[in-house]
Amino acid sequence: MSALTTPRGPVLITGGAGYIGSHAAQLLMERGVETVVFDDLSAGHREAVRGEFVQGDLADTGAIADAIQRFKPVAAMHFAGKCYVGESVTEPGLYYQANVVNSLNLFRELQRAGVRDVVFSSTCATYGQPEVVPIPDDAPLGPITPYGQTKLDVENILASFSRAYGMRHACLRYFNAAGASPDGTLGEVHIPETHLIPLLLEVASGQRDELKIFGQDYPTPDGTCVRDYIHVCDLAQAHLSAISLLQGGVESLTCNLGTGQGFSVLEIVQAAREVTGHPIPVTVVEPREGDPAFLVSGGTRAASVLGWTPQRADLNTIIEDAWRFKRAHPDGYPSSCAESR
Ligand code: UDP
Numbered sequence: 001m002s003a004l005t006t007p008r009g010p011v012l013i014t015g016g017a018g019y020i021g022s023h024a025a026q027l028l029m030e031r032g033v034e035t036v037v038f039d040d041l042s043a044g045h046r047e048a049v050r051g052e053f054v055q056g057d058l059a060d061t062g063a064i065a066d067a068i069q070r071f072k073p074v075a076a077m078h079f080a081g082k083c084y085v086g087e088s089v090t091e092p093g094l095y096y097q098a099n100v101v102n103s104l105n106l107f108r109e110l111q112r113a114g115v116r117d118v119v120f121s122s123t124c125a126t127y128g129q130p131e132v133v134p135i136p137d138d139a140p141l142g143p144i145t146p147y148g149q150t151k152l153d154v155e156n157i158l159a160s161f162s163r164a165y166g167m168r169h170a171c172l173r174y175f176n177a178a179g180a181s182p183d184g185t186l187g188e189v190h191i192p193e194t195h196l197i198p199l200l201l202e203v204a205s206g207q208r209d210e211l212k213i214f215g216q217d218y219p220t221p222d223g224t225c226v227r228d229y230i231h232v233c234d235l236a237q238a239h240l241s242a243i244s245l246l247q248g249g250v251e252s253l254t255c256n257l258g259t260g261q262g263f264s265v266l267e268i269v270q271a272a273r274e275v276t277g278h279p280i281p282v283t284v285v286e287p288r289e290g291d292p293a294f295l296v297s298g299g300t301r302a303a304s305v306l307g308w309t310p311q312r313a314d315l316n317t318i319i320e321d322a323w324r325f326k327r328a329h330p331d332g333y334p335s336s337c338a339e340s341r
Pocket residue numbers: 085176194195196197199211212213214215225226227265288291
C-alpha cells in the first residue's frame with residue numbers, strides 16, 4: 001500500500017454544507033487540512049460549513065474556476081448532487097443536470113487547473129438489483145433508477161479523465177449513510193426528509209405520528225427490507241484515507257463503504273425504540289418502487305486498499321448519535337427552520 005499523504009494544501013469540498021460533506025470537512029479540519037466548501041445551499045446548510053465557504057453553483061463554470069484560482073486546492077472531494085431516488089424517476093432531467101453535467105463542469109475546471117485528485121460520492125445504487133449479496137466491490141453494475149445511473153455515469157467520466165489526463169480518483173460507493181457527529185453539532189437534515197432513521201426520530205420527537213413501513217413481504221427473515229447502515233463519521237474517515245492515498249500517488253480506486261452487516265426495517269425500528277424510549281408506532285404500507293430487498297456490502301477493498309474499518313458500526317451507537325443531534329436541533333439547523341416555514 002502506498003504511503004498516506006495528508007493533503008498539504010486546501011481541499012475543495014463540493015456539497016460541503018450537506019450531510020456527508022460537512023462531516024468530511026469537519027474531520028479534515030480536525031486533522032489540520034484546510035477546506036474550501038463550494039455549495040449552492042439548495043440542500044445544504046450554512047451552519048454546517050466547516051472552513052472557507054464559496055456559495056456557488058456547479059452549473060456556473062466561471063464560479064468554479066474563480067474558486068479554484070482563489071483558493072488553489074490540491075485535491076477535491078465531490079459530494080454535491082441530488083440524492084432522492086424517487087425524485088430521480090419522476091424528474092430525471094434534474095438528476096442528469098445536477099449529477100452528470102455539473103460533475104463534468106467541475107472535473108473540466110479541475111483538469112484545466114491541474115488539480116489531479118478527486119474523491120467522488122458514489123452509491124450502492126450503481127448495482128441496481130444485485131445478483132449476489134453481500135455485494136462484492138466488483139459486482140456487475142446495473143442501476144435501476146436515474147439516480148444510480150447518473151452516479152455510474154460520473155464514475156465513467158472519471159475513468160475517462162484518468163486515462164486521458166492522469167486525473168486520479170476514488171469512487172466510494174456508500175451503502176446507507178446514518179448517524180451524526182458524536183459532539184452533536186452536525187447531523188442529517190434533509191428537506192423533505194425521506195430517510196428511515198431521521199423519520200423514526202421525528203416520530204420519537206412527537207413531530208410525526210407514526211412510521212410507515214414500505215412493505216413486509218420481501219424475501220427477508222422478517223419480510224422488511226435489509227440495509228447496511230454506515231456511520232457518517234466512518235464515511236468521512238474513508239474520504240480522508242482516500243484523498244491521502246491519492247495524494248500519496250496511488251492509482252485510482254473504486255470500493256464499497258458499508259459495515260457488511262444488514263438490519264431490517266423492523267430491527268431499526270426496535271433499536272430506535274430502545275434508544276429513544278418512545279414506543280414509535282408503525283403501520284405497514286405498500287412497498288416503495290425500486291427498493292431492493294437486501295443491500296449489504298460484501299466489499300473488502302476499503303479495508304485492504306484504504307486501510308479502513310468502520311469504528312462506529314454498532315447500530316445503537318449510530319442511532320444514539322443521530323438522536324443526540326435531533327434533540328439538540330429538533331427542527332434542523334436554524335436556516336432549515338427558516339426554509340421550512
Ligand atoms: N423505509 C420505510 N419507511 C420510510 C422510509 C424508509 O420503510 O418511511 C425503508 C425503505 O424501504 C428502505 C429502508 O427503510 O428499505 C431505508 O430507506 P432509506 O430511504 O433510509 O434509504 P435507502 O435504502 O432508500 O437509500
